[in-house]
Amino acid sequence: MDIRFSCNTCGHRMIIDEAGAGMVVACAECGRDVKVPKAVPPPPNPPADTDSQPEKNKTVAIKWTPPPVTPHVEPKK
Numbered sequence: 158m159d160i161r162f163s164c165n166t167c168g169h170r171m172i173i174d175e176a177g178a179g180m181v182v183a184c185a186e187c188g189r190d191v192k193v194p195k196a197v198p199p200p201p202n203p204p205a206d207t208d209s210q211p212e213k214n215k216t217v218a219i220k221w222t223p224p225p226v227t228p229h230v231e232p233k234k
Contacts, residue, residue, distance in 0.1 A: 160196050
């Protein structure tokens with residue numbers, strides 16, 4: 158797994174193999190020494206089948222329109 162990091166001085170982005178974690182390397186852009194951070198594992202992948210979630214975890218939005226209001230007319234006697 159590669160480690161992606163940036164130079165603290167110039168912000169140049171670098172990639173190094175995880176075997177380089179903890180080493181000090183020279184920035185390819187500005188030449189300053191940069192310590193390679195430890196590898197951070199990637200976040201877990203979301204479940205591929207989202208339809209298998211229970212219904213209580215799903216949100217459904219419905220637009221409700223009330224029926225038209227008609228004036229009340231008393232019947233003639």
